[in-house]
Amino acid sequence: MSTISVIVGNPKPHSRTRQIAEELARRVAERTGAALHPTVDLIDHADELFAWPAPTLDPLLEQLRGSTIALIATPTYKASYTGLLKAFLDRYPARGLAGVTAIPIFTIASEEHALAVEFTLRPLLVELGASVPTRGLAFPTPKFDRRAEVLDEWAGTELELLAAAHRSEVRA
Numbered sequence: 288m289s290t291i292s293v294i295v296g297n298p299k300p301h302s303r304t305r306q307i308a309e310e311l312a313r314r315v316a317e318r319t320g321a322a323l324h325p326t327v328d329l330i331d332h333a334d335e336l337f338a339w340p341a342p343t344l345d346p347l348l349e350q351l352r353g354s355t356i357a358l359i360a361t362p363t364y365k366a367s368y369t370g371l372l373k374a375f376l377d378r379y380p381a382r383g384l385a386g387v388t389a390i391p392i393f394t395i396a397s398e399e400h401a402l403a404v405e406f407t408l409r410p411l412l413v414e415l416g417a418s419v420p421t422r423g424l425a426f427p428t429p430k431f432d433r434r435a436e437v438l439d440e441w442a443g444t445e446l447e448l449l450a451a452a453h454r455s456e457v458r459a
Contacts (some may be wrong), residue, residue: 289321289355295328296372298393299413304394307426308360310439311392315356318446324350329371336374348378357447359412360392364398367407368393376394377410385416388449391423401425421445 293312296446298306305328327347337343351357359376361368379417395401404423412419424441429444 288289289319290324290353291316291319291321291356291358292324292351293326293358293360294372294375295326295330296338296359296369296375297328297373297419298330298333298369300330300364302394303428303431304362304392307394307424307431307434307438308358308392310359310434311424311442312358314438314446315358315449316389318442318450319356320357324354327351329375332375333371335373342377344378346449348375352379352384356386357384357387357389357410357417359389360393360394360415361395361408363396363403366403368399368411369426373411376415381414382416384412387417389417389419390421390449391419392426393423394426394428398427401427420451422449425438 291312293308295305295308305326309326312323335344355383361372361399389412391404391412393404393408409419409423422445426437432439
């Protein structure tokens, strides 16, 4: 069965970044029929991210590695992703996410950071071997109250690409 993981690298628990990612994950699940895993909010594991070894992280790492689709979400910090997210993803070797289809998500304070998701997070996910068939979602936080509209707009153009990639991977 296909599965979806949501990984959130926001240093604030239960953040708007998490809400956006979870709402988009529900849309992806409806479109693909994949089952949702529980969200991994990395702030809940911050004290473990820099410990080696950290066996409590192993199930979370395996959940992501074994997922069919992963939504990787972070707020924009200094035009990039957070250290929390980087520390988590650094635990994978090159190509460690091969076979995972990823959707990079940034919450952004202004449109000036809209391309950061494409220039920072997408290359990291590709380096780790994930397939990234859609454009990333750069969600402007000033539009949080209109999030359904923003998510529907993104989904309207991108979910068909994701579904097509998902179908071809399921057939392979």
